[in-house]
Amino acid sequence: MTETPHGDAEGFRPHTSHWGVFSARMRDGTLEVKPHAGDPDPNGIIDNFPAALRHRARIAQPMVRRGWLERGPGPDSRRGRDEFVPVSWERALDLLAGELTRVRDQHGPGAVFGGSYGWASAGRFHHAQSQVHRFLNMAMGGYVRSVNSYSSGASSVLVPHILGTYEDLTKRNVSWEQIAEYSEVVIAFGGMALKNSMVAGGSISQHVERGAMERAAARGCRFVLVGPLRSDLPVEAGAEWVANIPGTDTAMMLAMVHTLVTEGLHDQAFLDRYTEGWPIFLRYLLGETDGQPKDAAWAAPICGIPAEEIAALARSLHGKRALVVVAHSLQRAEHGEQPVWMGAVLAAVLGQYGLPGGGYGYALGAIGYYGRRYNAVPVPTLSQGRNKVADFIPVARIADMLLNPGTTYRYNGQTRTYPDIKLVYWAGGNPFHHHQDLNRLRQAFARVDTLVVHELAWTATARHADIVLPATMTLEREDIGASSNDPLMVPMHPIAAPYGEARDDYAIFSELAGRMGVGQVFTEGRTARQWIEHLYERTRAALAEMGRPAPSFAEFWRSEGITLPQMEDDGGELRRFRIDPVADPLPTPSGRIEIFSSTIDGFGDADCPGHPVWLPRQEVPQGDTPLFLVANQPATRLHSQLDFGGHSTGAKHRGREVARMHPQDAAARGVADGDIIRLFNERGSCLAAVRVTDGVRPGVVQLPTGAWYDPADPEEERSLCVHGNPNVLTRDVGTSSLAQGCTGQLTTVEVERFEGNLPPIQAFEPPGALPMAAE
Template sequence: PMIRRGWLERGPGPDDRRGRDEFVPVSWSEALDRLGAELGRVRDTRGPQGVFGGSYGWSSAGRFHHAQSQIHRFLNTAMGGYVRSVNSYSSGASSVLVPHVLGHYEDLTKRNVTWEQVAEHSEIVLAFGGMALKNSMVAGGTVSRHVERGAMAQARARGCEFVVVGPLRGDLPEEAGADWISAIPGTDTALMLALVHTLVIEKLHDQGFLDRYTVGWPILERYVMGVDDGQPKDAAWAAGLTGVAAETIVQLARRLAGKRALIVVAHSLQRAEFGEQPVWMGLALAAVLGQIGLPGGGFGYALGAIAYYGRRFNAVPIPTLSQGRNPVRDFIPVARIADMLLNPGAAFRYNGQTLSYPDIALVYWAGGNPFHHHQDLNRLRRAFARVDTVVVHELGWTATARHADIVLPCTMTLERDDIGGNGNDPLLTPMQRIAEPFGEARDDYAIFADLAARLGATEAFTEGRSVRQWLEHLYEPTRAGLEARGDVAPDFAEFWNGPGLELPQQDDDGGKQRAFRSDPEAAPLATPSGRVELFSSTIAGFGEASCPGHPTWLTRSETPSPTAPLYLIANQPATRLHSQLDFGG
C-alpha cells in the first residue's frame, strides 16, 4: 500500500500536488487504519452524500470479483450509500433518448436484431459508423464465441448488401463486401433526412406502418419536406453538407426501399454535439422503410459495438453479486465527474430536469481508470485536486492511481478464483486462479472486508462468507434454474472442476419490437404513446434547443476553418478496444 506524502503529513484536504507528489509505502494495517478513520470521518460529518463511488467496471471478467459490484456493495453496507453515476461514456446520449422514443434501452440493444437474423434474413444493412470487429471482441463477463464475422460473411454469400457510412472503410470487415460512403464526419443526420425525403417524394415509404405504429410522422414529414422553414431536406441539400453526391443519396434510398433493410447507428455518432439526432433519425429512417420488428430488419442501434449485442439471452440466471440498496438519490451523468467536483452545488440539466451537483469530500475508485477515458484530462486533474481524499485500488500505476492519496494494490483476474459469464453468452466458466497474488496484492473483497470491520459492518458486507462460499452461493440460482427446466444441473463442485457449463438460451423471438409489430395494442412499447415516437411531446416540453421534439439537423458550433481545416478521426487501435493495461496512456 502507498499513501501520498502530502496527505500522510498534512491529512485530508484539497491539494493541487495530486499527480505530482511522491508516495510513501506503508503496511496494510496502517493503510487500512488510516483509510477506515477517514471513511468514518466523512460518513459521520458529511454523510454518504459526500462520497462518490467511482467504478466503471472494466476490471474483471468474474462475476464475484467484479470491482464495480464490490465497491458499491461496500459503500452501501458500510457507508450508508454513495453518490453514483448513471449512463455510460459509450452511450451517454442514446441511453437517455431511447426510452422516450422507442422504449427500454436494452430492448433495443440486447433483445432485438441478432446476428443470426442478419445471416438469415437481412437483404441490405446500412451501417452509419460501421461495425468494426475489434469492438465485438470484448464484453462484460465473457465471450465464448465470436460470431460477427461469420454472420456477415454468410449474409453476403446469400446476397445481402452492406453499406458503411463513415470516414473509415475498414469499419466493416472484408467479408461484408461493403460499399463505402465517406460522408463528412458529423453529417449523418443530414444524409438520413435526405434518404427519407427521397423515399417520400418517390412514394417508396411505408405509409401503413407509419400510420399504425408511430406518432408524430406528420410533424416530421413537414420538416423533411421543408413546409415550415422553406428548405426541403432533399438530396441536393444534403450533398452540400455531407460531401456525398446527390445522385449517390438518391440511389441509396432506392436500394433500401422494398428490401429487408437494417439501419445500424454506431455509438460513435452520438459521442458528439447533438448526438441524439443521428440516433433518433436512424430510428425514423427504419420506420419510414416499415422495417421495425421484422427478422433482420429495422433499427439495430450499436449492433457490433460490444459482444453481447446481437445475441440471445440465456434462459437461466447467471451468478450476480448483490450491491445492496443505495438510499442516496444524488447522481451525475458519468461524464460529468469534473463538472461535479469543480462546481459543487451548481445546477445542471439532465433528461428534462434541473438538478444540482453534490459536494464531494471523498472519491473512492475501484475498477477503471478515468484518466484513460475521460475528456479534457487537464480539467479532470484540477477536479481531483479539489476533494479531501482520493482512494484507488489498482494493480499498476495508472494515471488515476498517481492522482490518488491512498493506493491499495489489488489482485488481477489471473490471481483469484471466480466465475466468468454474462447473460448473453451460453458458456459459464470456472475461473481458477493460475498464479499467486503478486507481492502484497489483495483481492478487493478482502480489502473491503477489513475496512467493513473497522466501520462496524462486517456481517452486512461479508454475510459471513469466504470467497469460495460466495462462489457457491452465487452459482446456486444458475443450478436451480437448470434443474427447474429439467436440464443437467451439476452441483458446484462438479461445475468448478469441469471445463465450463453450456447454458440454454431463449428463443430468438425479436423481443419487444417483434411483439409490438405483431400486435401494437396488446404489446405496446414502453413510450408515453406506446408507439415509436417520431415526434415526442415530452422531449419538446423540455425546451432544449440542442434537442427539439423531432429529429433535426443542427449546425455544429465547431467546424473546420481555413486556419484549422481538418477533422480529427480519433479511432482506436486496430486490434484492441480498451487498453486499461496501457499505463503509458
Template sequence: MTDLPHSSHWGAFSGHWRDGTLTVRPHPDDPDPSPVLGNLPAAVAHPARVAAPMVRRGWLERGPGPDDRRGRDGFVEVGWDEVLDRLAAELARVRDEHGPAAVFGGSYGWASAGRFHHAQGQLHRFLNAAIGGYAYSVNTYSAGAAEVILPRVLGPFEAVVRRNITWEQVAAHTDTVLAFGGMAVKNSAVGAGGVSRHVEHGAMRAAAARGTRFVLVGPLRDDLPPDIGAQWLPLVPGTDTALMLALAHTLAVEGRHDRAFLDRYCVGWPTFERYLLGRSDGVAKDAAWAAGITGLDAAEIVALARRIASGRTLVTVAQSLQRAEHGEQPVWMGVVLAAMLGQIGLPGGGYNYALGSLAHYGRARNAVPVPTLRQGVNGVRAFIPVARIADMLLNPGAEFDYDGRRHTYPDTRLLYWVGGNPFHHHQDLDRLRRALGRVDTFVVHEPAWTATARHADIVLPATTTLEREDIAAAGTDPLMIAMHRLAEPFGQARDDYAIFTALARRLGAEEAFTEGRDVRGWLAHLYSRTQKALADLGSPAPDFEEFWAAGQLRLPVGDDDGGILRAFRDDPDGAALPTPSGRIEIFSATIAGFDYPDCPGHPAWLPPADVPTARYPLRLVANQPATRLHSQFDFGAHSAANKIRDREVCRLHPGDAAARGIADGDVVRLVNARGACLAAARVTDGVRAGVVQLPTGAWYDPLDASQDAPLCVHGNPNVLTRDVGTSALAQGCTGQHTVVEVERFDGPLPPVRAFDPPVPVARPGG
C-alpha cells in the same frame, strides 16, 4: 502441465505455466478469437504493477484536503494495517461530517469478466453496507445519449439493443445492412462477462455470401471487414443525421415510405414531415442539401435511398455516432428512417442500435439467469450522468439539466475508484486533472500505475483477474466459465473483496458486507441461483464442485421471440410499446415540452460548434482501440507490438500527410486549444481526407506534469477532446470527435515513461 480455464471480456481461454512463462490459449470452440489475449501474460509481473500500498506524501504530511499537487507528488510505501486504519478513519470522518452523499463511488470501468470480483459491484456493496450509500453515476460513456433517448421514443435500451435482431437473422433474411458508423469486429470482440464464441465476422461473411449488401457510412474504411465487399460512403464525421434526413426526404417525395406503418405504429409523422420537406423552416432536407454537409454525392444519396426501399433493410447505428455533439439525433433519426421503411419488428430488418458494437449484441439470451452480486440499498439519491464527473468536482452545488429535470451536483469530499481509469474514459484531461485537485481524498484500487493511480492519495494494490477465482458469465453467452487462479498475487496485492472486508471490519460492518462468506463460499452461493434455474427447467444442474472441476457449463438458450418490437408489430392496435403513446415517437411531445434548444421534439440537423478552423483544420476521430480493451494492459505484448517508436499510431490520408511533409512512421504532434500529444503516423487512404484517427487507451504520459496542459508523449487523444455533454437531455460523452492540427515532430524525442512505476519517497519527518 495442466491448462486451467479462465475468461476475459474479450474471450474465454485457458492458461498454463512452462519454464516460468504463462501461455494462454483461446477456447477451442471460438471460431475467431481475439488477439488481445496476447496482452494477458505481461499482466502477471510487469514493472508497472503496484507492489505495495502507497500514500501520496502530501496527504500523509498535511492530511485530507484539496491539493493541486495530485499527479506530481511523491508516494510513500505504507503497511496494510496502517493504510486501512487511515482510510477507514477518513471514510468515517467524511460520513460523519458531510454525510454519505459526499462520497462518490462512481468507479466506472471494465475490471474483470468475473461476476463476483466485479469492481463496481464490490465497491457499491461496501459503501452501502459500511457508510450508508454514496453519490453515484448513471448511464455509460459508451452509450450515454442512446440510453436516454431510446426509452423515450422506441423502448427500453436493453430490449431494443439485445432482444431485437440476431446475427442469424441477418445472415438469413437481410438484403441490405445500412451501417452508420460500421460494425468493426475489434469492437464486437468484447463483451461484459466474457465471450466464448466470436460469431460476428462469420455471420457477416455468411450474409454477404447469400447476397446481403453492406453499406458502410463513416470516415474509416475498416469499420467493416474488408472481405464482405461493403460499399464505403466516407462522409464527414458527425454528419450522419444530415444523410439520414436526405434519405428520408427521397423516400418521402418519391412515395417509397410505408405510410400504413407510419399511421398505425407511429406518432408525430405529420409534424416531422413538415420539417423534412422544409415547410416549417424553409429548408428542404434533400440530397443536394445533405451533399454540402456530408461531403457525399447527391446522386449517390438518392440511389442509396432507392436501394434501401427495396428488399429487407436493416438500419444500424454504431455507438460511436452518439458520442458526439447532439449524439441523440442520429440514434433517433435512425429509428425514424427505419420506421419509414416499415420493417421494424421483422426478422433481419428495421432498426438495431449498436449491433456490432459489443459481443453480446445480436445474440439470443440464455434461458436461465447468470450469477450476480447483490449491492444492497443505496441511501443516497444524488447522482450525475457518468461523463459529468469533472463538472461535479469543479462545481459542487451547481444545477444541471438531465432528462427533463433540474438536479444539483453533490459536494464530493472523497472520491473512491475501483477497477476503472477515468484518464482513459474522460475528456479534456487537463481539466480532469484540475478537477481531481478539488477533493479531500482520492482512493484507488489498482493493479498497475495508471494515470488515475498516479493522481490518487491512497493507492491500494489490487490483484488482476489472473490472480483470483471467479465465475465468468453473460446473459447472452451460453458458456459459463469457472475462472481458476492462474498466478499468485503480485507483491502485496489483495483482491477488492479482501480489502473491503478489512475496511468493513474497521467500520463495524463486516457481517453486513461479507454475510459470513469467503470468496469460495460466495462463488458457490452465486452459482446456486443458476443451478436452481437449470433444475427447474429440467436441464443438467451439477453442483458447484462438479461445475468447478469441469471448468465450464453450457447454459440453455432461450427462444428467439423478437422481444418487444416483434410483439409490438403483431399488436392489432399498434400501441404496445412502453413509450408515452405506446407507439414509435417520431415526434415526442414529452421531449418538446422540455424546451431544450439542443434537443427538439423530433430528430433534426443541429450543426456542431466544434468545427475545423484555419488553425485546427483536421477532424479527429478518437475511437476504440484494436489492440486492447480500453486502456487495459496497454503494456501487454499485443498492444506494444502495434505501437511505432513506443507511441500510439494515428492514421491520416495521404493528401493531408503530403501537405504537412509527413511520411509513414514519422512521429507527429497533434494539437488544439486544449492540449497536445505525440503519436506515430500511419499514412493510408482508408481514412477520409481531412480526418485523422487516433484510438483511445494509450496511458496518459505528460512530459512535464508541473505545467498546465502538458504534452502527452504517448498518444492519449483525450488531452484533445472536449468535456461537454451531448445535450441537456442526456449529458452524454462527446469524446469521439474534435478538431486538431497535425505537424511533424522534429525535436528530441522524449522517452515514454507511462509504464515506469513511481520511485517511493521518504516518509514525511522520517
C-alpha cells in the same frame, strides 16, 4: 474447501475475460495462454496477459501520496505530481477507515462519489463495481452514483422516450443469426467494427460477428458502410464505402428520407399504424416549418457526398429487407441524440421494424453481447445492497461535478444540482482513459479532499490518488465467468500467485468493513470461495427447476465450463409490437414509435427538440484546427486495460500509439508514413506515430483511445502527452441537455511532423517513491 488444481493434459486451466474465454498455465515461470477451442474467431487481446502479469507497472504494496500523508486530506494541486510513500496494509487500512469515517460523520454519504466503471473483470463475484458499491452502501450509508455510460450516454436516455426498452432494442431485436439468414441490405452508419464486438460485459465464448457477415454477404446481402473509416466493417462483408464527413449522418439520413417520401417509396401504412407524430416531422422534412427542404441537394455539401449518390442510396433500400444500423460512435459527439433518433425514423419510413433481419439494429456490433440470445437461466450476481443516497450524475459529467458543486444543469427534463464531493472512491476503472479534456480532469481531481484507488498497475488515475491499494489481476484469483448473453459459464481458476502484496477487492473491503463496524453485514460470514459457491447456487437451482443437468459446484469447478440454455431468437418487443400494436404496445408514452415526442418537446431544451433535426456542430475544422480527429476504441486492448501487455505494445510504433491520416493531408504537412507527429489544439497536445493510408477520409485523422496518459512534464498544466492519449484534445461537454452524454468521439486538431529529440515514455514506469513510512 480445496481441490487438486484442475487442468487439461498439458496443465492449462480455464479462465475468461471480457474479450474471450481462454485457458492458461504457468510454465518455467512464464505465463502461457490459448483461446477457447470453441471460439470461431478468437480475440488476440488475450495475448496481453503474459507480459502484463509481472510487469514493472504493477503495484506491489499499499502507497500513500506524500502530501496527503504529511498534511492530511484536502484539495491539492500536487495530485499526479507528488511522490508516494509505501506503507503496510495495516497502516493503509487504518488511515482509510479513519478518513471514510470522518467524511461520513462530518459531511454524510452524499459527499462520497463511488466511481468504478464496471469493466475490471469478467468474474461475477470479483466484480470491482459491485464490490465497491456494496461496501459504500453498507459502510457509508450510500454514495453519489453515476448513471448511463460513456459508450451510450445519449442513446440510453433517448431510446426509452422513442422506442421503449433500451436493452430490448440492443439485445433482443435483430440478431447476427437473422442477418446471416434474412437481411438483404445492411446500411451501417458508423459501421460495425469487429474490434468493438470482440469485447463484452462478462464473458464471451464465441465471436460470431465476422462469420455472420461473411455468410450474409455470400448469400447476396449488400453491406453499405457510411463513415470516415473504411475499417469500420470487416473485409468479409464486402461493403460499399460511403465516406461522409464525420458528424453529418443526421443530415444524410434526412435527405434519404426526403428522397423516399417525395418519390413515393416510403411505407405510409406502417407510419400510420405504428408511429406517432409523423405529420409534425414531415412538415420539417419538407421545409414547411423553416423554409429549407431537407433534400439531397441540401445535404450534399454538409455530408461531402454528391446529391445523386445520397438519393440513389435511398432508392436502393426500397422494397428490400433492409436493416439500418447506427453505431454508438455517432452519439458520442455533439447533438449525439439526433443520429440515433433519425436512424429510427429512416427505419420506420422503410417499414421493416420487427421483421427478421430488418428494421433498426441500433448499436449492433458496438459490443459483443448485442445481437445475441439471452440465457434462459440467471447468471451469478453479487448484491450491492441499498443505496440510501438518491443523488446521481450522468457518468460523463464528473469533472463538471467536482469543479462546480452547487451549480445546476439540465438532464432528461430535470434541473439538477451538482453535489459537493469530498471523497472519491475508485475501484476498477481509469477515468484518465475514458474521460475528455484530461487537463480539466486533473484540475477537477485536485479539488477533492481524498481520492482512493484500488488498482493493479500504475495508471494515471492511480498516480493522482492519495491512497493506492494494490489489487490482484483476474489471473491471480478464482471466480465464475458468465454473461447473460453467452451460453458458456466458466470456472475461472487462479493461474498465478498475487503480485507482491496485492489483494482482491473483497479482501480489502472486508477488512475495511470490520474497522468500520459492518464486517458481518458486508461479508455475511462468507469467505470469497464460499461466496462463489453461494452465487453459483442460483444458476444451479434454475437449471434444476427447468429439468436441465444441474451439476454441483464441485462438478462445475472440475469442468471446462457448463453450457446454459438460451431463449428463442424472437425479436423481442419490436417483433411483438409489429404483430399486434394494440395488444403489445411499446413502453413509450404513446405506445408507438415516437417520431415526434411530446415529452421531449415539453422539456423545452433547444439543443434537443421534439423530433430529430439537423443541428450544426459548434466545433468544426477551421483556422488553427483544420482536421477532424476521430478518437475511437482501440483494437489491441479493452479501453486502456493492460496497455503495457504484449499485444498492445506490439502494435505501437517507436513506443507511441499509431494515428492514421490520408496521404493528401500527410503530404500537405510534410509527413511520411512512420513519422512521429504532434496533434494539438487549444486544450492540449500529444505525440503519436502515423500510418498514412487511404482508409481514412481526407480531412480526418484517427487516433484510438487507451494509450496511458503520459505528460512530458507533470509540473506543466498542459504538458505534452508523449504516448498518444487523444483525450488531452477532446472536449468535455455534454451531447445535449437531454442526456449530457460523452462527446469524446470527435474533435478538431492540427497535425505537424515532430522535430527534435523524442521525449522518453514513462507511462509504465512506477512513480517516485520515498522509503517505507514509520508505523
